[in-house]
Amino acid sequence: MTAEKCPPANAEGSSQKPPYLGFGLGLRPQHYQDILEGNPNVDWFEVISENYMVPGGQPLKMLDRIRARYPIVMHGVSLSIASTAPLNEGYLRDLKALAKRSEPVFISDHLCWTGVHGVNLHDLLPVPYTREALDHVAARVHHVQEYLGQAIALENVSSYVQFSHSEMSEWEFIAELTRRTGCWLVFDVNNVFVSAFNHDFDAYAFIAGVPKERIVQFHLAGHEHNMSHIIDTHDAIVCDEVWDLYRTALRHFGPVSAIIERDDHIPPLDELVAELDVARSVAAEMLKPAAADA
């Protein structure tokens, strides 16, 4: 198969870097009422795009109400940017319509694929870090950014396998992808920790290898440690090792908007807000000198 010719580098270079948003949470339906009736110490919310790509009803009404009070970021799971299946134009149309309605600060998805041959495995599947894959993904990022009229952000995923024919590291792949396309990066601290353990690489090499000026968001989440490998479950509190990596990331990248993600065993809002306060404290402690300069 011949790789697609890559469009000119940094075609979206004119996009403004999204502003710093502070400390947010992934919006979950269980918390709608507490958010609207209380005044939780949350600066912004990240919404799962697909949860609101529905015809009407309560999800969109709640999104409108929360959007009226908080900045939001749209975070998708089904763009399948690295798939060799054709881009799903209907999905892109619905995504663009949702963005028009809810005016997110930016739109993100994952550097992964979710299926081929018309099938969706509803998982974030790993990419071989080859030149062919890079050309392919870069061309699709260009297409999506042109269609949406804005640069998107892509998140590094947790992976459990790597491919022996990869030609570069994950961070080299990501760095080159951002250089070619001008896309932003969601730096998932937990996912770096998980993949580093699963593939025996140094998480600090990842941090040093991605372009700091492209990072627009941190993700923090919990995982399940199986001793021989770690599974990214998003069902537990952020562990000490991930907090440590967050400190390192803050030292390297400086202030970056951050969220806590929880997708299973979702606790009451108060507990997540308390965990978010830990993220605030860690960031305040790590960024003290920068704060004094300002």
Place this chain on the structure above:
Amino acid sequence: MTAKPPSLAELQTRFQAAIVDGSDDVLALIPANSRTSNAVLLGVYRNAYVGRLVEVVRNAYPMLARHMGDEAFTLMAQRYVALYPSRHANARWYASEVPELLSRDPFVAEPELREIALLERQLDLAFDAPDAPVLDLAGLAQHPPETWGGLAFVPHPSAAVLDFETNAFEIWRALKDEEAAPAAVLEGPHAFLVWRRNTVPSVRRLGAEEHMLWSEAARGKAFAGLAEMAAVYDDPDTAALRVAQYLNGWLSAGLISKAVT
């Protein structure tokens, strides 16, 4: 000797086959890590695939799961995952063909299963059906009384009729209320109306006459035509009054989007 590396498209085909069909072909492309085998690492994706989609099915049909029991429901859901690979970008729609599976052997021997599933699916569809205006009595009063005979009523887009043969509704309701569910029985044909009232999915039984009139109204028959049908169906002297009463119920329940001439 090293084999030529696969193209991205070939790799993805083989990787997907490894997850969906259990093929081990892709393992040759995956190194082990320092602690475990490549098969264990690939197994994370394989296990997650079935487990995740079974949960999608369970979340879409919570009362069906309660009725069938955990073990039987999980087996049914695993069978669904094996027979119905997702074609949906959004997992929200993945479980929508469960009623179709339940109309096949061996589930067809328990017809209430399919009907409970139809009810849960329709309530889900009503939940995020398209938004539309809701006509109330005051809105209807904007139309001069002399035009009412020619008025037709556009249903809210969330509204749908379910035709049942069993007591699936009573079973579903008891399970939802955490009460002992009645045994499944065949009751003969009867119908339910499912729709979204404000933001809340709702369901209620339709009597035979109301079922007929609602179906005709939804097809665009105007008030005078509905009254004529009611006059044939039952006491002609009270036909217009009965239709007006049904219409009043539909309006106050948020079932009508607009009246058109």
